[in-house]
Amino acid sequence: MPGHWSYIALALYMCSLGLYVRFLYTGRRLTGQLAAAFLAVGLLGHYLALLERSHWVHSVPYDDLYGSLSLFGWLLAATYLGLELYYHQRSMGAFVVPCVLALFAIGTWSGPDLSATRQEQGTMFALHVTLSVLAYAAFALAFVLSAVYLLQHRYLRRRRPGLGLWRFPPLEGLERMSRGSVRVGMVSLIAGTVLGILWQWRMQHRFLFTDPKVLVTLAILVLYWLYLRLSLRGGWRGPRASLVCVLTFLVVLFSYAVVNVYLSQFHRYL
Amino acid sequence: MQIVLIGLNHRTAPLELRECAAFSPDQAQRATAELRERCAIEEVVVLSTCNRSELYGVRSDPEPSGGALERFLADFHGISWEQLNGCLYFHRDVDAVDHLFRVAAGLDSMLLGEAEILGQVREAYRRASDWGSTGAVLNRLFQGAIEAGRRVRAETELGTRPMSAASAGVKLAERVFGDLEGHSALVVGAGEAAQQAVEQLRQRGIRKLSITSRRREHAAALAERAGAACVEWSEFPIVMFQSDIVVASVSSEQPVISAEMLSRALAERQNRSIFLLDLGVPRNIEPSSAGLYNLYLYDLDDLTEIVEQNRRAREREIPRAEAIIAAHISKFEAWRAGRSARDLVEDLRVRLDQRRRSILDAHAAAFAHLGPEERAQIDQLTAQLVDELLRQPVDRLRHARTWRQRVQNMETLRHLFGLDGEDDHGEDNHHGG
Numbered sequence: 001m002p003g004h005w006s007y008i009a010l011a012l013y014m015c016s017l018g019l020y021v022r023f024l025y026t027g028r029r030l031t032g033q034l035a036a037a038f039l040a041v042g043l044l045g046h047y048l049a050l051l052e053r054s055h056w057v058h059s060v061p062y063d064d065l066y067g068s069l070s071l072f073g074w075l076l077a078a079t080y081l082g083l084e085l086y087y088h089q090r091s092m093g094a095f096v097v098p099c100v101l102a103l104f105a106i107g108t109w110s111g112p113d114l115s116a117t118r119q120e121q122g123t124m125f126a127l128h129v130t131l132s133v134l135a136y137a138a139f140a141l142a143f144v145l146s147a148v149y150l151l152q153h154r155y156l157r158r159r160r161p162g163l164g165l166w167r168f169p170p171l172e173g174l175e176r177m178s179r180g181s182v183r184v185g186m187v188s189l190i191a192g193t194v195l196g197i198l199w200q201w202r203m204q205h206r207f208l209f210t211d212p213k214v215l216v217t218l219a220i221l222v223l224y225w226l227y228l229r230l231s232l233r234g235g236w237r238g239p240r241a242s243l244v245c246v247l248t249f250l251v252v253l254f255s256y257a258v259v260n261v262y263l264s265q266f267h268r269y270l
Numbered sequence: 271m272q273i274v275l276i277g278l279n280h281r282t283a284p285l286e287l288r289e290c291a292a293f294s295p296d297q298a299q300r301a302t303a304e305l306r307e308r309c310a311i312e313e314v315v316v317l318s319t320c321n322r323s324e325l326y327g328v329r330s331d332p333e334p335s336g337g338a339l340e341r342f343l344a345d346f347h348g349i350s351w352e353q354l355n356g357c358l359y360f361h362r363d364v365d366a367v368d369h370l371f372r373v374a375a376g377l378d379s380m381l382l383g384e385a386e387i388l389g390q391v392r393e394a395y396r397r398a399s400d401w402g403s404t405g406a407v408l409n410r411l412f413q414g415a416i417e418a419g420r421r422v423r424a425e426t427e428l429g430t431r432p433m434s435a436a437s438a439g440v441k442l443a444e445r446v447f448g449d450l451e452g453h454s455a456l457v458v459g460a461g462e463a464a465q466q467a468v469e470q471l472r473q474r475g476i477r478k479l480s481i482t483s484r485r486r487e488h489a490a491a492l493a494e495r496a497g498a499a500c501v502e503w504s505e506f507p508i509v510m511f512q513s514d515i516v517v518a519s520v521s522s523e524q525p526v527i528s529a530e531m532l533s534r535a536l537a538e539r540q541n542r543s544i545f546l547l548d549l550g551v552p553r554n555i556e557p558s559s560a561g562l563y564n565l566y567l568y569d570l571d572d573l574t575e576i577v578e579q580n581r582r583a584r585e586r587e588i589p590r591a592e593a594i595i596a597a598h599i600s601k602f603e604a605w606r607a608g609r610s611a612r613d614l615v616e617d618l619r620v621r622l623d624q625r626r627r628s629i630l631d632a633h634a635a636a637f638a639h640l641g642p643e644e645r646a647q648i649d650q651l652t653a654q655l656v657d658e659l660l661r662q663p664v665d666r667l668r669h670a671r672t673w674r675q676r677v678q679n680m681e682t683l684r685h686l687f688g689l690d691g692e693d694d695h696g697e698d699n700h701h702g703g
Binding site for chain 2: 026027152159161238239240
């Protein structure tokens with residue numbers, strides 16, 4: 001049963017989304033600042049909602065699919081806010097916050113997975129999950145940025161810029177932000193995976209290197225490394241590299257929604 | 271207190287007349303001093319640009335027409351009345367305020383929404399302020415107009431959409447590269463279109479700029495003016511490899527930049543984006559180049575269509591801009607009404623007190639038998655009576671719901687109490703005991 005912080009966070013995120021959309025339309029600085037402020041406060045409300053969930057399920061809030069979706073949304077919002085402050089670019093908020101809202105809503109208003117095994121967890125596990133979900137959030141952000149890059153590139157190539165184009169970040173800016181987000185994601189994923197391996201070894205004194213989860217994670221790291229290389233040199237610079245980033249995120253989604261749920265032997269939510 | 275405006279602009283006067291009626295900074299200072307002296311104008315701001323010359327003033331004694339100002343303008347510039355007749359416009363009070371706000375917002379400009387006018391309004395106000403020719407009213411008016419202009423630019427699309435082919439092209443380049451400061455550009459050609467492109471590129475912050483032309487001396491002259499590097503015509507393909515933006519504007523029957531050249535340039539650049547503007551007629555860049563990877567090519571047709579799109583987008587923003595202006599005008603008028611109301615109440619008190627004293631003096635004989643204390647009491651009582659009679663009208667004046675209602679109430683009060691300068695028949699036929 002979602003607590004009152006869930007409803008507060010939802011309202012704050014919706015206000016933030018409305019303001020980001022309005023900012024995209026008007027370009028008014030105050031509107032953009034308010035949008036970011038509502039997002040920041042929404043993050044706080046979401047954090048308290050996660051604590052409420054934790055209290056409700058008598059466990060960490062992310063040890064099932066729904067909880068981890070909610071955490072995914074929280075980290076996506078946090079990563080985006082950091083990126084926005086670093087690059088001084090607000091126009092992507094109108095595209096990112098709907099994803100945050102959707103993840104938060106699904107994660108909160110879908111019931112907890114009661115069949116999930118309650119394993120002994122500890123700090124290492126908590127860090128593993130947090131860093132891994134942070135990685136997914138960073139990759140999701142890179143996906144949005146690359147998708148907008150491809151859209152804008154397409155309009156520019158067709159020589160029909162359209163009325164909304166003037167508000168988006170420039171192509172080079174989108175590329176830089178996407179690469180930055182992927183770097184954050186890769187570092188988090190590597191750290192999270194190492195912690196996961198160590199935790200698994202401590203619990204079971206074994207580790208399945210051939211598990212689908214491990215293989216897909218490796219594939220993701222390789223693909224994103226390839227993206228970073230391609231986006232900085234050679235014939236794949238620009239839209240082709242952005243396409244690699246977009247397609248690689250589909251692999252991330254596959255890892256999150258299919259491998260975690262159905263394929264992995266030890267890394268399942270079910 | 272009346273705000274007045276007299277002027278001419280690109281809509282009302284031909285260029286030759288506008289040139290004659292323009293004010294240089296020195297002339298503006300001289301005109302300001304003369305206006306204050308000759309026309310009893312207390313506050314003055316002179317706004318003079320290539321498309322308009324306007325005089326804004328505040329005077330205590332309202333004048334129904336701008337006759338004195340018109341004569342001043344004609345005399346100052348040595349222009350005959352026949353030339354000026356029909357080319358001048360004269361506005362007072364809220365119409366003058368509305369006009370200034372529209373000018374500052376770019377709604378009255380030849381190029382709708384152009385940004386330069388706001389800076390010109392700001393500069394005209396700054397000069398007048400330095401000369402000490404502004405006071406409370408014009409300070410508030412111009413500050414409000416500048417704020418309204420700034421808001422219109424920030425909150426509407428009026429200021430964001432480029433309205434010339436060169437500016438549209440450079441703005442598109444910013445969609446690819448963002449801030450142009452760290453990027454490089456090559457301009458092929460030195461004609462008028464190329465010059466506009468150079469100006470736009472510099473305005474948008476490009477640092478590394480190269481110019482080439484078949485006629486070296488033209489390229490060198492333009493490069494010197496623009497602080498750019500001059501490149502030999504034979505070497506420009508090499509420079510093109512290093513340029514993120516290439517603008518081509520030469521007179522040539524055949525394209526001067528081929529798809530093959532651009533393909534080599536992209537290979538040299540390791541496929542870093544390249545943005546091309548073809549401002550030539552016939553086209554200077556092979557159209558098939560548009561298919562090359564990571565290359566963006568815009569010709570004049572594309573840019574003209576974008577400019578037309580932008581013009582329509584700007585026009586759609588007019589209602590929003592007018593709403594912003596209306597809000598600022600209301601704010602200014604409310605302030606002015608409040609200020610006028612204070613002056614009116616004070617005038618009214620003074621007038622009624624004068625009447626009170628004259629009545630008491632006229633009937634002094636009737637109080638002759640009273641001592642100083644009783645006379646003081648009567649004086650105090652009559653003063654309190656006047657205050658009490660004024661209390662409700664003043665209260666209603668202050669708490670009017672809108673500034674328009676307040677202005678209307680003030681005008682009514684002025685008229686009823688004879689403060690509007692009209693003939694006051696039967697003033698001595700006061701009724702009473």
